[in-house]
Every structure is written in C-alpha cells, then in structure tokens.
Amino acid sequence: MYPSAQDHTQNLNITGMTCASCVGRVERALKKVQGVIDVSVNLATEQAQIKSEITIQAQQLIDAVTKAGFDAHVPEHSVELDIQGMSCASCVGRVEKALTQVNGVLAVSINLATEKAQLRLTDDVIDGQLIQAVQKAGFAANVVQAQQLNAVDELTQRREQDAQSLQRDFYIALVLTLPVFILEMGGHLIPTWHHWIAHTLGTSTSQWIQFICTTLVLLFPARRFYQKGVPALLRFAPDMNSLVTLGTLAAYSFSCVAMFLPNLLPLNNQHVYFESAAMIVTLILLGRYFEAKAKGRTSAAIQHLLGLQPKTAKIIQNAEVLTVDISQVKVGMRVLIQPGEKIPVDGQVIDGNSFVDESMMSGEPLAVAKKTGDIAIAGTINQQGTLTVQTTAVGTDTVLAQIVRLVEQAQTSKLPIQSLVDKVTMWFVPVVMALALLTFIVWWLYGPQPALSLALVNAVAVLIIACPCAMGLATPTSIMVGTGRGAELGILFKQGDALQHLQQAKVVAFDKTGTLTEGKPSLTELDVLAPFDQTQILIWAASIEQKSEHPIGTAVVEYAQVQQIALLEVEQFHALTGYGVQAVVDGHQIHLGAARLMQQLGLSLSVFDEKMQQAANAGQTPIYMAVDGQLAAMLIVADAIKTTTASAIQYLHQLGLKIVMITGDHHLTAQAIAKQLDIDEVVAEVLPAQKAKTIQKLQQHYGTLAFVGDGINDAPALAAADIGIAVGTGTDIAIESADVVLMSGNLQGVGHAIALSKATILNIKQNLFWAFVYNAALIPVAAGALYPAYGILLSPMFAAFAMAMSSVFVLGNALRLKRFNAVFSQG
Known part of the structure; x- marks a missing residue:
C-alpha cells in the first residue's frame, strides 16, 4: 500500500536496538497501532519514521515501542x-x-x-x-x-521606541485632557467655578469643548488600547487593554447620550463623564511610560555585557597593524592590544606583559597579571603593557557570548513560584469584568439617586482599578534584575529556578582540592626506604605522573623539572580513579597513589606512621610508591588553602548554613583542614564515584543541599545536589552539571549567590504581595464597599492613577536589586 499525499508522518527516537531482529520487533509493534500504514526503522540513526492515515498521539506510538522492550521518545x-x-x-x-x-x-x-x-x-x-x-x-x-554580540539589541531598541511613543501620546493626551479636567473638576476645588462657567462660557459650550477634546483623546492617544482591547474582546479573551477599552468607552458613551439624547435618561442621571474617560487614558499612558522606562533598566546588565566587546580590533598581518571590524577577525589571527584598550577576542598571550582588569567578568576588583601563555578574555581591559594575543575564539564562541547566553537563559526561565500567578491571571480579567457588571447592576437597582450614574462610575472604577500587569511583572522583572546583578558580581545562574532553590539550602558541601584549596599542590618532602635511591624514585614518579591529569601528579612533575631531571618512557600506564596510577617504567612495575592503593596491594605503611601523622596534622597529603610490589617511598604534597576560603565559610555560617567538606584525602588530613576553616562536618576518603551517594545521605539528613566543586571531576556530585555550584576559572563557564557558576575562584561568591537568591525571592514575594493585596483591597473599594458605612466612592480617575502606579511600584521594587551588595561582617 502506497501512502497518499494526505498521510501523516511522525518520527521517533528508539534506544536499545542492537540488531536487525530488534528493528523487526519495533516495526511490527508500531504497525499494530491502529491507523499506521507504514513504518521504517533505521538501526544506524536509531530513528523510526511512521506514516499513518490519521493523526496518532505520539504517546500511543511510544507505548507500543515500550511494550516491545525498547525506549522511545519524540525527537525534540x-x-x-x-x-x-x-x-x-x-x-x-x-x-x-x-x-x-x-x-x-x-x-x-x-x-x-x-x-x-x-x-x-x-x-x-x-x-x-x-x-x-x-x-x-x-x-x-x-x-x-543566535545571539550576535555586534548586533543591535532589538528588544532594547523596541522598548526605547515604545517609551518615546508613549511619551508622545501622553503629552498629546495631557494637552487635550487639561481643558476637560479644568472645566469639569474645577468646581470641586473652587465652589463657585461651575456658576462662573455657566454665566461666561455656558454649560452647553463647556460640554462641547469637553466632548471634542475627549473624542480626540480617544481617537489618537487611546487608539493603542482599542487596537488590542477590541479584538481581544471579540475573541472572548479579554486582557488589560480590554478593561481600559470598556471603562473609557462606557464613560464616553454615557456622556454622549447624556449630551445629545438626554431624554433617554432619567432627569437626575443626565451627567457627563468626559473627564473620566480622558483622565483614565492620560494617567494610564503616564503609567505605561514609566513602566516602559523601568523595563528598559531591568535588562541593563545584558546591555552592559553586550557593550563590553569592542567593535574593532587591531590585527597584525605581514608586519603591519590593521584596524578591522570585529566580524573580520578569525581564529588564529594575531591581535594587538595597547594599554587602556578592551581585549576584542578570546586568545592566548604570545607576546608582552601587562595587568588586565577582569572585574566585569569575574567580579574581582584586582587586575590580573598576564604574560606569555596566559589566557585573555574578550571584553576585559588591558591596563598597562602592550599584549599580542593569538585568537582562539570569536563571536558567539567567546566566553562573553557564553555568559550572555546563560544570563538570557536564566532571565527567560520561569520559577516554580510563578505557577500560582499563572493560574490566577488566566481567570483574572474575566472575573473583573463580571464584578464590574455585578457592581453596575447592584448600584442601578439598589443605589441612591442618581443610581444609573453611580452605577456607571463605580463599574468603570472596578474595570480600571484591576491590574494584572503588576501580577505578570512581579516575578520576571525580579529574575531579570537579580540574575543581571549576579552576572555583574561574577555569579551566573544557568537556570532561573536555581534562584528559588538556592535560598532554600540548609547545608553547603564543598569539594576540597581546587575548591577550598588552590588546586596547585607542591611536593614538599620525599622519604625513600632502602634499598631505593631518592633520585631514581623521583625519576620513576615524575615519569609516571607526566601522563596523569591529577593536580598531585602535576606537583611531582614540576618538582622534577626544577631538579632538571630527565624523564623516562612509560609503558602500560593506567589511571586508577580514586586510588592513584600504575605503569611499567624502566622494566619495573610501579604503583603510586593513596594509602588505599597500598592496602589493596597488601602493603603495611606502619614505617611511615609518624611522618604521615605530622603531615596530616599540617593539612598535607601523603602519597605512597611501591616498586615491584615492595613499599619504596612516601611523597608529601601540600595544597595551599585559598586566601578567601576562611572568610567565605565564616560568611556562610552567618547566613545560618551548615558546612560539610567531602574529600578523598586521609581522614586525619581532612580533619586538620576542617579545624583550620571551622568546617562543621567532614566526609573523608571518599572515592569520586561515591560523592553522589554521600550527597544523597547528607540530603536525607539535613534537607536541601548545595554542592560546590571545581566542575571538572565533580560532575556527578554537582548533578546529584539540589543546587550544583561550579567554581570557574573565568574561562570554563559552560559546565553542564552545575546550576550556578562562579566566574572567579573566590569562594565568597557562594555566600553572595545565596544572599542574592534570598534577596531576589524576597523581592518577588514583596511584588506578589503588593499585586494581589492591591487588587484584593481596592476592587471592593472601587465597587463601593465603603459607601454604606463611610460614604466613600473611588473616582475612576483615581482608579486609573492607582492602577498605573501599581506596575511602576513592582518594577521600581525589582530595580532595587541592582543595588544588591552582600553584607558580611568579619569578626
């Protein structure tokens, strides 16, 4: 059977297939689904193409594959x-x-x-x-x-145009509304005003002026509300513009009837409310203008980041220096950066020495020394010397571009707290319209005279006072400003919901090497047992460790290089994760690693007990070497604690958090470091594969847990934690397993991130409280709930002003986060 042109085609990704018979089973299973007319399964691509004569739900197809013993999901x-x-x-x-x-x-x-x-x-x-x-x-x-750093930011440009358009419309509306307001509302300020108008202009002329000015306001400045509000009403999906449309047109239409067809109304209801319609438009335009200006400031952090990269670069070609557009710079080109200039690309310094201001990337105020071989980052500022940099990344591949993408990703995401808001706002506008109708009916039937006029005024006030704008802006604006401020401090929230989860943390667990410490160990002592020679042991150790990527291995190799020792060829090298390394060197079987590796070989370490105890008490790490199954030496490695670690942990204690250190080190070494740093709990001698299980146990005991690691060897632990915090180096920020990335190695950033998270969530709660309480309190007031007891009614003009200001309040409150600075008292 050949598929017709009307057939439906769907694709599925299939996992678990290993051979042609698997393909056959999947095809047979899918063909049994009603409506399927043809199936083609490709083992190489692990995809199935399904043609059907009707639309089939993807879940039906997935269920069929699952029953056949395979996993399936829709390509996305x-x-x-x-x-x-x-x-x-x-x-x-x-x-x-x-x-x-x-x-x-x-x-x-x-x-x-x-x-x-x-x-x-x-x-x-x-x-x-x-x-x-x-x-x-x-x-x-x-x-x-895809984000282009040298492209004009369309959102900012559009918002600036919106703000200018709103400002223009506001001024037009204001000029037209002032005569209406003065003619109608002047009497409330000056008791004899209406009599003076009646005897000079005349009541009819006054009403004609009000009618003409209000009509112009509704035809031109208010048109933006009607262009969106009327179609929304016709689709039975009313929005904020619909409320403004109904409110202003109701006041305007009633006034037109009272002016041109007064006989249709009872004698005591023949009043005009042109001033209400005109003032509502003017005040809401003013509020929208303030809102547009404030919205523009919420994305200031992104704009700052986008503006960091210079538009041109000086490239060196054929011994000449040429100034070219940044888009023309390619990987491999040499770029000259003179003092005071921004570095235009990511690259490696190949000539020159200088200090570079990287504060806009890492939040660290001190300039960083740069020499040949060091990494330069686009957007940072060269301060003193002249540098020549060989380009390694340009455009969207630079660190700066990655940061912008991460910040935008976090700003666009939706927090769990937003789900309640979404449920409420979906029904909010229809409910407000129903309440306005109910208000009108109750006042018309049961209100005092002039009942019809009062019914109209109060119904319009209900329509105008309600403000779903504030509800909708409460969460996203705080996220935008909070994550933007974080980026300025060198804290990148990869997901917006990390903001909400981080402030719930009860315990912070740290990896040791490279996180609490510098991650740059140095060999401080080498003790060799007879009959082995110290130089020979060092040659063998360094020869093996040159193939290892572990920081301890690097320390051994660097020590040998200082001693100017020539290294040997290594055979049968194996890295034993969590234990050490083994290899054959110079015909000898060498094992080099932690005490657990020696114990696995059945070797006693008692001969080194005293020195091991001394090293552990000093927070140093002992490693051991065995040659051909015989214990040969102990090497002591010291890894300096970061200068900011102690104060960072003190800060976290001030925030009320419990601190845990997780390390593969000997428990005595770990306890010594924990004592220096005032760490609450230590989990030592943990293999990398066991870190995730350790974290799960801590979660069960303490609750929400944040794990801080260097992002290289800690991926499983970062993923297992409720919030994974990766300590970056300023260049490696795209760490997949982390929720939060600290651009610098300064651990105070952990406390800053948690404090910022708390401040942002508090800000969101304040906004939501205002948005909900505002409506809960003022809608009944607008409906006239205070009139029976106190004789108080809310004018539609005041309702319009209050509505406009509610959004401005929410935005202004969110913008306070731009001034966030963590308070840390050292004591």
Whole structure:
C-alpha cells in the first residue's frame, strides 16, 4: 500500500536496538497501532519514521515501542520566540495557551519582562506554525536567531521606541485632557467655578469643548488600547487593554447620550463623564511610560555585557597593524592590544606583559597579571603593557557570548513560584469584568439617586482599578534584575529556578582540592626506604605522573623539572580513579597513589606512621610508591588553602548554613583542614564515584543541599545536589552539571549567590504581595464597599492613577536589586 499525499508522518527516537531482529520487533509493534500504514526503522540513526492515515498521539506510538522492550521518545529541539504586543499577565496566558495547542509543542515558558518565549518542540513542528498561532491570539512573533554580540539589541531598541511613543501620546493626551479636567473638576476645588462657567462660557459650550477634546483623546492617544482591547474582546479573551477599552468607552458613551439624547435618561442621571474617560487614558499612558522606562533598566546588565566587546580590533598581518571590524577577525589571527584598550577576542598571550582588569567578568576588583601563555578574555581591559594575543575564539564562541547566553537563559526561565500567578491571571480579567457588571447592576437597582450614574462610575472604577500587569511583572522583572546583578558580581545562574532553590539550602558541601584549596599542590618532602635511591624514585614518579591529569601528579612533575631531571618512557600506564596510577617504567612495575592503593596491594605503611601523622596534622597529603610490589617511598604534597576560603565559610555560617567538606584525602588530613576553616562536618576518603551517594545521605539528613566543586571531576556530585555550584576559572563557564557558576575562584561568591537568591525571592514575594493585596483591597473599594458605612466612592480617575502606579511600584521594587551588595561582617 502506497501512502497518499494526505498521510501523516511522525518520527521517533528508539534506544536499545542492537540488531536487525530488534528493528523487526519495533516495526511490527508500531504497525499494530491502529491507523499506521507504514513504518521504517533505521538501526544506524536509531530513528523510526511512521506514516499513518490519521493523526496518532505520539504517546500511543511510544507505548507500543515500550511494550516491545525498547525506549522511545519524540525527537525534540528548543526554539526562542520574540513576542510583541503583550501588556499584562493575561496576555502571557493567552500566548501560552495558543502555543501549547500547536501539535508537537511539549513545553512553553513566556517571560513578560523579556517579551520572549522558550519552547520545547518535536522536530516536526515548523516555525511558521508557532508564529501563526501567536498571530491568531492577537500578537506578533518572530524566531530569535543566535545571539550576535555586534548586533543591535532589538528588544532594547523596541522598548526605547515604545517609551518615546508613549511619551508622545501622553503629552498629546495631557494637552487635550487639561481643558476637560479644568472645566469639569474645577468646581470641586473652587465652589463657585461651575456658576462662573455657566454665566461666561455656558454649560452647553463647556460640554462641547469637553466632548471634542475627549473624542480626540480617544481617537489618537487611546487608539493603542482599542487596537488590542477590541479584538481581544471579540475573541472572548479579554486582557488589560480590554478593561481600559470598556471603562473609557462606557464613560464616553454615557456622556454622549447624556449630551445629545438626554431624554433617554432619567432627569437626575443626565451627567457627563468626559473627564473620566480622558483622565483614565492620560494617567494610564503616564503609567505605561514609566513602566516602559523601568523595563528598559531591568535588562541593563545584558546591555552592559553586550557593550563590553569592542567593535574593532587591531590585527597584525605581514608586519603591519590593521584596524578591522570585529566580524573580520578569525581564529588564529594575531591581535594587538595597547594599554587602556578592551581585549576584542578570546586568545592566548604570545607576546608582552601587562595587568588586565577582569572585574566585569569575574567580579574581582584586582587586575590580573598576564604574560606569555596566559589566557585573555574578550571584553576585559588591558591596563598597562602592550599584549599580542593569538585568537582562539570569536563571536558567539567567546566566553562573553557564553555568559550572555546563560544570563538570557536564566532571565527567560520561569520559577516554580510563578505557577500560582499563572493560574490566577488566566481567570483574572474575566472575573473583573463580571464584578464590574455585578457592581453596575447592584448600584442601578439598589443605589441612591442618581443610581444609573453611580452605577456607571463605580463599574468603570472596578474595570480600571484591576491590574494584572503588576501580577505578570512581579516575578520576571525580579529574575531579570537579580540574575543581571549576579552576572555583574561574577555569579551566573544557568537556570532561573536555581534562584528559588538556592535560598532554600540548609547545608553547603564543598569539594576540597581546587575548591577550598588552590588546586596547585607542591611536593614538599620525599622519604625513600632502602634499598631505593631518592633520585631514581623521583625519576620513576615524575615519569609516571607526566601522563596523569591529577593536580598531585602535576606537583611531582614540576618538582622534577626544577631538579632538571630527565624523564623516562612509560609503558602500560593506567589511571586508577580514586586510588592513584600504575605503569611499567624502566622494566619495573610501579604503583603510586593513596594509602588505599597500598592496602589493596597488601602493603603495611606502619614505617611511615609518624611522618604521615605530622603531615596530616599540617593539612598535607601523603602519597605512597611501591616498586615491584615492595613499599619504596612516601611523597608529601601540600595544597595551599585559598586566601578567601576562611572568610567565605565564616560568611556562610552567618547566613545560618551548615558546612560539610567531602574529600578523598586521609581522614586525619581532612580533619586538620576542617579545624583550620571551622568546617562543621567532614566526609573523608571518599572515592569520586561515591560523592553522589554521600550527597544523597547528607540530603536525607539535613534537607536541601548545595554542592560546590571545581566542575571538572565533580560532575556527578554537582548533578546529584539540589543546587550544583561550579567554581570557574573565568574561562570554563559552560559546565553542564552545575546550576550556578562562579566566574572567579573566590569562594565568597557562594555566600553572595545565596544572599542574592534570598534577596531576589524576597523581592518577588514583596511584588506578589503588593499585586494581589492591591487588587484584593481596592476592587471592593472601587465597587463601593465603603459607601454604606463611610460614604466613600473611588473616582475612576483615581482608579486609573492607582492602577498605573501599581506596575511602576513592582518594577521600581525589582530595580532595587541592582543595588544588591552582600553584607558580611568579619569578626
């Protein structure tokens, strides 16, 4: 049977197949699914292509494969969309709903502050389907391409244009509204004002002026609300613009009836409310303008990062120095950086000495010395000498580009705390409209005279006072500013939800080597047993360790190089993870490593007990060598504790956290270091493979755990922890297993990250409290709940002002995080 043009095609990734018979089993299983007409399974690519005459849910196909004994999942990828036109949380809900309904969309996360959507899709979804779905929901969208550091940031440019447009519309509305306000509301300030107007201009002329000015306000400055609000109403998906549309048009229409067709209204209800319609528009435009300006400041950290890379570079070609656009620089080119200039590329210093300011990358204030062989990072500032750098990365491959991607990724993500907000805001606007209708009916039927006028005024106030904008901005703006401030301090949150989880940590566990210590051990002592020769032992040890990547091995090799010792060829080298190394050198079988390796060989170490005790008490690490199965020597290695470690741990104690050290070192060495640093608990002699299990036990005992490691050998532990914190070196930041990356080796960054997490979540809670309490308190007031007892009614104008200011308050509160500085008292 040949598939027709109307057949549906789906793909599945299949794992577990090993041979042609596996392929056959998978194909037979899939063909049994009702509607499937053809299946093609490729063993090499581990993919199945399924053609069907009807649309089949992917889960049905996955279940069929699972029953056949294999694993299957739908091929997927990620896409980022730039959404234009969202103004409040209900807009976010509508866009999410529209995208979720596209067949093949697995997950959607939309951030109102960044105006971006992150989607996980099956591979058969095309970008056009997503854009079409967003357009049907009443918004515009385009796919975000890969970040280009030298491209103009479109979001910032668009926000600046929005702010300018809002400012222009506000000024127009203000000029047109002032006469209306003065003519109608002047009497509330000057009791004789209305009599003076009636005897000079005349009531009819006054109303005509108000009508003309208000009509112009609604036709021009207010048009932005109607262009979005009316279509949203017609789609039965009202948003904030819809509330403004209903409120202003209700006041305006009632006033027109009262002015031109007064006989349709009872005598005591023939009032005009042009000032309410005009003032609502003017005040909301003012609030939106403040909001747009504040939104622009929330992404200031990203803009700062994007602005770090210079637009040009000086390249050296044929003994000439040429100034070229940064886009023309390629890997391998030599770049000249003079004093005071920004380094335009990532590269290695091949000539010159200088000090480089890397504070914008690592948060460290002190300049870093650079010499031949050192790494230079794009965006940092050369201070003194002239450097020649050979380019190793440009454009989107630079460290700076990686940082920008990580910060943007964190800013776009959605925190778990946001789920409650999403549930509320989906129903918020329809509920507000229902409450406004109920308010109108109750006042019309049971209110005092003029009942109809009071019913209209209070219903409009309810429509205008409600502000889902503040709810929608409460979380994402705090995340944007918090993660941006973190980037300025050298703290990168790879995922936004790490912000929420980190502040819940009860215990912080540290790896020792390279995290608490410098990770640059040095050989301090070599004790050799007879009949072995010290020089020969050092030659054998260094020859083996030159093939090892462990820091201790590096220490042995460096010591031999200082002694100018020639190394030998090594055969049958094996790294014994967690134990040491073994190899054949000069015809001898050599074992070199921890005490556990010697014990595994059945060798007694009692001859070194006293010296081992002394080394351990000094926080030094003893390693042992056996030659042809005979104990030969003990090497003592010292790894200096980082200068910032003690104060960092003191800071974490001030935050109320318990500190644990996890290390493979001998327990006496570990206890000595723990005593120096005031560490609460030590888990020593742990093999790398056991770290993850150790972390799980600590989690069961203490609760939420953050693990801090160097990100090289600690991947399983970083992944097992509730929050993995990788201590970077300024160049290696894309550590897959970590949730948070510290750009410098300064461990005070751990405390800063936790303190920033606490500050950001507190900020979010303050915003949400304001947004929810504001609406819970003021909607009843706008509906007239205080009138029976106190005779208080809320004017629609005050409602508009309060509504506009609520969003400004939330944004202003979030922007306070830009001034975040961790408070640490040394004592």
